[in-house]
Amino acid sequence: MTTTVDAGAATARTSLADYLSSVLRRLPPLPPLDLDLTQAYGHVLAQDVPAPHQAPSFDYAAIDGYAVSADDLLGVARMTRLSVIGDLTAASWRPVRLTPGTCFSVAAGAPLPGGADTVVPADWTDQGMAAVEIHRPPKRGHGVRRAGDEIGAGTVLARAGVVVTPALLAVFAATGIAHVVVRPSPRVVVAATGDELVDLGRVSQPGQVVDVSSHALAAAASEAGAYVYRLGICDDDPEGLRGLLEDQSNRADLIITTGGTGVGPGDMVRRVLARRDGVRAGSVAFTELAVYPCSMLGFGTVGVEEVPIICLPGDPGAAMIGFEMLVRPAVQLLSGAQPVFRPSVRGHLLTAVQSPLGMREFRPAQVSERRGGGYTVQPLAGGPYTLSGLAASNALMVLGERIGSAPAGSTVDVMLLDRRR
Amino acid sequence: MTTTVDAGAATARTSLADYLSSVLRRLPPLPPLDLDLTQAYGHVLAQDVPAPHQAPSFDYAAIDGYAVSADDLLGVARMTRLSVIGDLTAASWRPVRLTPGTCFSVAAGAPLPGGADTVVPADWTDQGMAAVEIHRPPKRGHGVRRAGDEIGAGTVLARAGVVVTPALLAVFAATGIAHVVVRPSPRVVVAATGDELVDLGRVSQPGQVVDVSSHALAAAASEAGAYVYRLGICDDDPEGLRGLLEDQSNRADLIITTGGTGVGPGDMVRRVLARRDGVRAGSVAFTELAVYPCSMLGFGTVGVEEVPIICLPGDPGAAMIGFEMLVRPAVQLLSGAQPVFRPSVRGHLLTAVQSPLGMREFRPAQVSERRGGGYTVQPLAGGPYTLSGLAASNALMVLGERIGSAPAGSTVDVMLLDRRR
Known part of the structure; x- marks a missing residue:
């Protein structure tokens, strides 16, 4: 299991900010791929996307009614009578044209006949078939959508780095796009290590500890948008563990381990991965961090393909905080x-908290909108009880390295955890 | 395509509140199912979940160090020397016991030996193997996690209706749960209707309109947590359409159609589904709503299984608003x-807007945190341009039936649209 470094010990630890700035730049985005638009939802655009065509691409009736030339209604005080020379629906494709004194009956979506510039709502007429009486003349242009009104050709519809949402997908489709260049969702392999681990459905006892972390991390990686492969429990056999991780480097974009990051003889992940090896490329640096409750993380690469690997502690609460800090x-x-x-806000702390000096603490919290604006922050169980706190939280309170305590009523930073639904 | 009812027409329309209260109560939750915990992430609990066992389930060392009896450190000013009579890791299972003057070297996660009540951090000692010198005595109980400290047996871990998050899944696993009773994710079938529709990758032209809505609705239903089957484009053949929808009633928990909700001759969804039929059970009521830009919705059932069906307009912007109002x-x-x-907040409107009187308008907007608390609301393109507005939005401004205009600086209601990542 993990080394949960005692918060009081004052060894030289790396700050989270320094750590992330050195580690995260070693993670370039995955190579882009061209996806059919039907597969693109939820992916991130790799390029800016300009509109290949305008939208709408032709003039059409926005409402059910009668397509007219506004000139035929000019100077009319109350009522006009026009001949109805045809019916048009969205499926009509033959070019047709008004002559003076005539109109077409149109359904919403029907192409606008030549010479027409206005659609009179059906409700404003007697809804006649061969001829129609118009009770109330609309303004010129009423009920019509013009080509290019909504989106001009060449308009940048979305920038690289933006997620394809349902509405963005719709805008792409409406301007004639059928493929987009996106980044693939990363394939993440999750492995739990430790001879003591047993699978779900048992009760932990000395020497037989339920593997909680790999299940929670797999779900968290799914939530973050990854394709997840949970390897299950790996024994603490050095050669076996090394081989297993290197095998995964063929199919993974990122490997996550949980457990074995400590310095004891049983901390096999660290022993296997921390040493450099001339034949097999890759190595992992283990760093003691000024972070509570996750003070040890490993980061490096595995295999000749140099697949990135992140080694999290075995304690589930610490592993979940490590996930938030680095894996997500x-x-x-x-x-x-x-x-x-994740987005952060500042909020009004409802209950005083203590926090280890010199450590940046992430503590589960419940954030609520406050009447009249702003937020309130209710701290939940933290430290060794982070797991149960997290289950009830919708945010993480961030208590910086210099904060030893924060009184009720003070203003604190909180990172908002969004929920799946 | 749809009947986008003209906003100025003053026919008797049903308010959204009345409509939703009559329609939504006809949608009971799906029958629950017992899922393996590894499959439960993202589902909604059908029952309250009590903890079957306490957590932790046994006393253990929270940190690397030496397990001692605090009595052996009593009255010691600076330094104590204890014999190290064994090493314990998380994989140790044999019951062992301290005698006075002795200790065990322990790794984090190791079961606490009998007689021990404190773990001295390795950093506070000389880290000896056979004997250890303790430089600094910790308080009794330091470095120890006691059985039941975090979660008592019988504690309600989560209530029915709550989504299984990664952290909740972890808490379940930690208390010995391997199965939970959840509701399945609904299977949603999406069908687009209209003789004019063509599939992605074309540019719309008279008589050939790209099917935008079914793709956007399929993505939106996925985002809402459904399993989605997109049927693609259905022709406006009455018998074919009816048969197709009734076939789907075997495999769907909810059917969504887009298009054909108007009153014209080409509005086949309405013609086929609105009429009651003695042989085939089920029928759909089409309701004119005081909502802009989605003023027509159909709701009812299809087939002998009475599968719920929602009929949305064909216009993609109106269909997406209809999705938000009713489908989600x-x-x-x-x-x-x-x-x-979705959650709503109130915010400070940055730009004046007009809104049709008598209609509840949903208008895309960009909501931002304001320095010093609260939100600002920037309206985006609405009305017939809702689709492009939605693509740039993170919220929907809600302009009630009595609001004809809202000046800059006024306070408006906004519904927050969460984003996938």
Whole structure:
């Protein structure tokens, strides 16, 4: 299991800001791929997307009614009578044209006949078939959508780094786009290590600890947009572990391990991965961080393909905080997204908290909108109880290195955790 | 295509609030199912979940160090020397016990030996192997996690209606849960209708309009948590359309159509589904709503299985607003989630807007945090241009039936649209 470094120990630790700035730049976005638009939802654009055509691409009736020339209604005080010379629907394709004193009955979506510039709503007429009486003349241009009104050809519809949402997908389709160049979703492999681990559905006892972290991390990686392969539990056999991780480097864009990051004899992940090896490329640096409750992280590469690997502690609460600090931004970077960090706000702390000096603490919290604006922040169980706190949280309170305590009523930073639905 | 009812026409329309209250109660949650915890992420709990066991389930060392009895450190000013009688890791399972003057070297996660009540951090010692010198005595209980400290057996871990998040999944696993009773994700079938429709990658022209809506709705339904089957484009053949929709009732929990909701001769969805039929059960009511830009919705059932069906307009912008109003809450209800509506806030409007009187307008907007608290709301293209506005939006401004205009600086309601990442 993990080394949860005691918060009181004052060894030289790396600040989270320094650590992330050195590590995250080693994660370039994955190579782009051209996807059919039907597959593109949820992916991140690798290029700016200009509109190849304008939208709408032709003039059409926006409402059900009668397509007229406004000139035929000019000077009319109350009522006009026009001959109805045809019916048009969205499926009509033959070019047709008004003559003076005539109109077409049109359904919404029907192409506008030549010479027409206005659609009179059906409700404003007697809804006649061969001829129609118009009770109320609309303004010129009423009920019509003109080619190019909404989107001009060449308009940049979205920039590189933007996620393809349902509405963006719709705008792409409406301007004639059928393919977009996006980053693939990263393939993330999750492995739990530790001879003590047993699978779900048991109760932990000495020597048999339920593997909680790999399941939680797999779900968190899915939530972050990755394709996830959970390897399950790996024994602490050095050659076996090394081989397993190098095998995965063929199919993974990122490997996550949980457990074995400590300095004890049983901390096999660290022993296997930290040493450099002339034959097999890649190595992992383990860094003691000024972060509570996740003070040890490994980062490096595995295999000749130099697949990035992140080694998290085994303790589930610490592993989840490590995921938030490093894995989630890493998944975002690989997938090409910007920004990579969650949004933060400042809020009014409801209950005093203590926090280890010299450590940046991430503590689960419940953030609520406050009447009249702003937020309130209710701290939840942190430290060794982070896991149960996280389950009830919608945010992480961030208590900086210099904060030893924060009184009720003070203003604190909180990172908002969005929820799936 | 759709009947986009002219906003100025003053026919009797149903208010959105009345409509939703009559329609949504006809959508009970889907029958629950028992899922393996590894499959449960993202689903909604159908029952309250009590903890079957306490967590932690046994006393263990939270940190690397030496497990001692605090009594052996009593009255010691600076330094104590203890014999190290064994090493324990998380994989150790044999019951062991301290005798006075002795200790165990422990890795984080190791079960606490009998008689021990404190773990001295390795950093506070000389890190000896056979014997250890302790430079600084910790308080009794330091470095130890006690059985039941975090979660008591029987504690309700989460209530019915809550989504299984990664952290909640972790808490379940940690208390010995391997299965949970959840609602399945609804299976949603999306069909586009209209003889004019052509598939992606063309440019719309008279009589050949690209099917934008079914793709956007399929993505939106995925985002809402549904399994989505896009049927593609259905021709306006009455028997074919009816048969197709009834076939789908075997595999769908909800059917969505787009197009054909108007009153014209080409509006086949309405003609086929609105009429009652003695042999084939089910019928759909089409309702004119006081909503802009989606003023017509159909709701009812199809087939002998009475599968719910929602008929949206064909115009993509109106269809997406209809999705937000009715389909998304319907998917949430079927999946057992509460609340079913998106969160709303009030914000400071940056630019004046006009809105049709008597209609509740949903207008795309960009909401930003304001320095010093609260939000600003920048309206984006609405009305017939809602689609392009939606693509740039992160919220929908809600302009009620009585609002004809809202000046810059006024306070408006906005519904927050969360983004996938």
